[in-house]
Amino acid sequence: MENFAFQGLIGLSLAMYLWLISAGLTIIFGVLRIVNFAHGSLFMVGAYLAYTFYGQMGLPFGVAILLSLVGTGLLGFAMERGFLSRIYGVDEAYQLLLTFGFILILDDAVKIVWGGVFRIPPIPAFLDGAWPMFGRAFPVYNAFVIAVGLIVAVVLWAIFEKTWWGRIVRATASDREMASAIGVNVPRVFSGVFVFGAMLAALGGAIGIPVRVVAPGIGSAMIIQAFIITVIGGLGNLKGAFVSSLIVGVLSAFGTLYFPVFELFFIFVIMAVVLLIRPQGLFAR
Amino acid sequence: VTGRLSPRATILVVLLVSALFLLPWVAGKYPVYLAMQILILAVFSLGFNLLLGYTGLLSFGQAGFFAVGAYGCAKILLAVPNLFLGIAGGVAAAGVAAFLLGILSVRHTRIYFSMLTLAFGMMIYSIAWKWRDYTGGDDGLVGIPRAPLEIPGLVTISMAAMEHYYYVVLVLSLAAILAMYRLVRSPLGLTLQAIRDSETRAAFAGVPVQKYRLFAFTIAGLYAGLAGALLPPLENTVTPPIAHWSTSAEPVLATLLGGIHTFSGPIVGAFLFFVIKDVVMRFTEYWLICFGIIVVAMVMGFPSGIMSIFENRKRPVAPPGADRAAKAANSSGKA
Numbered sequence: 269m270e271n272f273a274f275q276g277l278i279g280l281s282l283a284m285y286l287w288l289i290s291a292g293l294t295i296i297f298g299v300l301r302i303v304n305f306a307h308g309s310l311f312m313v314g315a316y317l318a319y320t321f322y323g324q325m326g327l328p329f330g331v332a333i334l335l336s337l338v339g340t341g342l343l344g345f346a347m348e349r350g351f352l353s354r355i356y357g358v359d360e361a362y363q364l365l366l367t368f369g370f371i372l373i374l375d376d377a378v379k380i381v382w383g384g385v386f387r388i389p390p391i392p393a394f395l396d397g398a399w400p401m402f403g404r405a406f407p408v409y410n411a412f413v414i415a416v417g418l419i420v421a422v423v424l425w426a427i428f429e430k431t432w433w434g435r436i437v438r439a440t441a442s443d444r445e446m447a448s449a450i451g452v453n454v455p456r457v458f459s460g461v462f463v464f465g466a467m468l469a470a471l472g473g474a475i476g477i478p479v480r481v482v483a484p485g486i487g488s489a490m491i492i493q494a495f496i497i498t499v500i501g502g503l504g505n506l507k508g509a510f511v512s513s514l515i516v517g518v519l520s521a522f523g524t525l526y527f528p529v530f531e532l533f534f535i536f537v538i539m540a541v542v543l544l545i546r547p548q549g550l551f552a553r
Numbered sequence: 554v555t556g557r558l559s560p561r562a563t564i565l566v567v568l569l570v571s572a573l574f575l576l577p578w579v580a581g582k583y584p585v586y587l588a589m590q591i592l593i594l595a596v597f598s599l600g601f602n603l604l605l606g607y608t609g610l611l612s613f614g615q616a617g618f619f620a621v622g623a624y625g626c627a628k629i630l631l632a633v634p635n636l637f638l639g640i641a642g643g644v645a646a647a648g649v650a651a652f653l654l655g656i657l658s659v660r661h662t663r664i665y666f667s668m669l670t671l672a673f674g675m676m677i678y679s680i681a682w683k684w685r686d687y688t689g690g691d692d693g694l695v696g697i698p699r700a701p702l703e704i705p706g707l708v709t710i711s712m713a714a715m716e717h718y719y720y721v722v723l724v725l726s727l728a729a730i731l732a733m734y735r736l737v738r739s740p741l742g743l744t745l746q747a748i749r750d751s752e753t754r755a756a757f758a759g760v761p762v763q764k765y766r767l768f769a770f771t772i773a774g775l776y777a778g779l780a781g782a783l784l785p786p787l788e789n790t791v792t793p794p795i796a797h798w799s800t801s802a803e804p805v806l807a808t809l810l811g812g813i814h815t816f817s818g819p820i821v822g823a824f825l826f827f828v829i830k831d832v833v834m835r836f837t838e839y840w841l842i843c844f845g846i847i848v849v850a851m852v853m854g855f856p857s858g859i860m861s862i863f864e865n866r867k868r869p870v871a872p873p874g875a876d877r878a879a880k881a882a883n884s885s886g887k888a
Contacts, residue, residue: 303664351853360664361611365809366852368802372845380839488799492675499668532679540672544657547665 274402275521281410283517284417285480288472289490290497290509291424292465298504299441299461302352302363306370307469308491312484314340314470316378319482323389336474337467344466348459356458371488379484391478409479416475420468421510428506437461441504496539502549511551573723577716585719589787591827592726593780594807598819599733600776601804606813607737608769609749610659611667613801614674617654618774620681620796622647622781627694627791628687634700636712636721636786643782644775650677651774652767659766662752671798678796693792697785712786722783729779734816736772745769777804806844809851 293307317339322332347370355362395412398405428434440447440457448454473486480486497516501508516535523531542550558566577585597619604610626643630636654673661669681688688694699712702721712718736742748755748762756762785791794800803826804819811822829847833840 303667351849354853361605362852364611364664364667365805366849368805369845369848369852372841372848374845376839376842376845380842492671492798495668495671499672503664530683532683533676536672536676536679540657540669540676543665543669543672544660547661 271402271404274404274406275525276518277401277406277414278410279518279521280514281413281517282521283513284413285472285476285490286493286497286517287417287510287513288420288475289469290494290501290513291420291506292468293494294498294501294504294506294509295468296462296465297498298506299437300352300356300458301360302367303360303503304462304465305364305367305491306347306374307367307465307494308487308489309371309374310340310344310466310469310487311473311490312378312487313343313374314473315477315480315482315486316382316473317470318474319382319387319389319477322392322477323387329392329395333471333474337470340470340473341463341467344463345459347466348462352462353455353458371491375484375487382482384484387482389478389482395478407479413475413479416471420471424506496535499539500542500550502546502552505549505551508549508551512549570727573727574720577719582715585716586787587827587831589719589722589783591823592722593783593787594803594826595820595823596726596729596776596783597780598804598807598811598823599730600773600780602808602813602819603733603737603745603769603776604773605805605808606815606818607742607749608745608766610662610766610769611805612658612670612770612773613667613798613805614654614658614670614672614677615773615777615804616796616798616800617674617677618647618651618777619781619800620677620791620793621650622778623784623791623795624681624688624694624781625778626782627697627785630697630700630785631694634698636700636702637704639700639786640725640779640782644778647778647781648771648775651778652771655767655770655774659763659770671801674796674798674801678793678798681796682793688793691793693790694785695790697789697791699786699789715787718786722787725779725783729776730820733776737816741765741768806848809848 289307289311292310293304296302296304296307314336317336318332320332321327321335322329325332327335351366352363355366391409395409397408399408399411400406428438436447436452437457437460439450440452440454444454447457472490493516497512498509500516501510501512520531520535523534546552573588576588597615601612601615604612622643624643625646626639629642630639633639654670658666658669658673682691684690699718701712702708702710710717712721737745744755744760744765745768747758748760748765752762781795784795807822807826808819809822810825811818811820829843830840833843
């Protein structure tokens with residue numbers, strides 16, 4: 269039983285990385301109606317930038333994360349303003365293909381800049397160590413990740429439900445023409461949302477660096493998981509993304525422990541079944 | 554659009570096909586090997602483009618059917634060393650898989666279709682990767698023989714020389730290309746294009762839209778399966794990455810390079826794909842970044858692909874507004 273609860277906690281911290289990357293993906297889809305294939309690459313760039321500032325330049329961990337968010341946000345801004353915004357009018361297949369082109373570019377670009385080897389910087393001293401929990405040692409860092417994920421969830425809820433900005437974004441998401449007619453600067457909202465989503469992905473990548481590896485393939489691995497989560501939660505549904513991150517994170521933690529052979533297969537089965545039976549997502553109103 | 558090629562195009566095709574048949578005599582092993590890779594990708598992409606260009610469905614799971622064809626062929630060749638059986642079996646397995654998964658997939662269109670095919674493709678990937686007893690897990694299947702082509706009572710041709718196998722790939726690919734050329738110009742192919750242009754209008758005209766989409770999906774699966782089945786005798790191994798979604802991206806890239814609204818687009822694209830890869834790899838290992846830049850440039854600059862440059866020059870362009878007038882006439886007729 270203790271083992272079961274402990275594995276649940278491990279799953280919870282995994283769920284938080286998934287939540288951070290899928291939150292951005294689903295917000296971008298909800299407002300811009302674009303499935304950003306390159307979102308995993310933004311996660312990866314966030315991780316590499318944080319690694320550079322923290323692991324190589326020796327800046328404090330928190331400062332490194334902030335700088336990584338700024339850097340990835342700028343990259344997102346360039347992607348949206350320079351490319352995506354010019355093809356909003358054409359068929360959505362082209363938007364998918366464009367973001368796919370970004371994956372190819374960014375995956376190789378990080379190899380050119382940082383090399384193809386795996387990197388793991390040390391855990392910052394104030395987050396190192398472990399707490400005894402359920403008879404085992406639960407790393408403090410995992411607790412930190414869970415805390416960050418929950419804080420982001422609360423902040424996002426507050427932004428979207430309680431602020432003027434959140435109302436503008438929600439209005440644009442539900443009807444961009446009407447929003448434009450009442451004076452919302454829709455292109456600016458699009459840019460802002462894309463940059464915000466990119467920074468959420470970067471945060472997921474950045475806080476993972478001391479415990480997950482920093483390597484060129486991490487983006488492609490994460491984007492597939494983020495797709496699964498946003499589909500189960502409903503494309504564009506933020507609350508759904510949070511709940512399904514928890515489900516997928518905890519399930520895969522138990523899956524790798526109890527039935528490692530079928531874990532991957534069953535997660536895709538769940539994704540397909542949700543798409544077939546409730547394409548609007550499990551948690552749609 | 555009639556099925557006749559223009560005289561100039563006919564000459565070009567005849568020259569190209571003759572050159573392909575003469576290739577083993579004039580070129581070394583490497584160009585022959587490269588030509589096989591191009592033909593395989595061309596077949597794979599043609600099937601993919603029947604879905605994207607002609608039916609309007611963007612599939613991200615074609616690698617799954619490619620892998621079913623490859624693993625099916627490999628398993629048969631490891632048990633019964635008969636090339637014909639291996640390839641036919643691989644194609645049949647992929648066709649059955651595409652038909653069954655197609656029944657489910659065509660219930661959606663647009664992004665939901667893409668996501669669903671991604672899920673199905675990755676399911677096949679996880680089977681190839683994890684079902685060690687049958688698929689060899691991440692080691693894959695090794696030591697697949699390039700078995701002789703044997704039709705009982707008729708012929709037995711040894712495939713020991715790569716050049717012999719090249720002719721098998723060439724003949725099958727050309728047959729597949731010809732069949733696709735006939736298909737897209739048949740009433741069936743035209744109906745698919747009508748569905749792509751307006752699902753509602755096609756449905757009003759009495760077209761059972763989902764059945765036609767399932768048909769296109771199955772054919773695309775058969776083509777992916779044929780491409781996959783041609784691979785194991787060439788490489789002697791199959792490994793799980795061929796089922797991964799990044800393999801699904803290869804026909805997407807090739808088709809986009811060549812152009813989705815031109816019949817020859819995917820074929821030209823497959824050629825460009827390997828030529829660019831080959832040239833870039835001589836200078837740097839980072840060939841994917843070049844592809845990424847090309848993809849971005851194509852989407853931003855020539856969304857209709859390389860071949861559209863030639864198309865536009867050949868065909869007189871309808872006067873502006875003609876299309877809109879036709880649309881207006883149609884919609885008023887519907888109302």
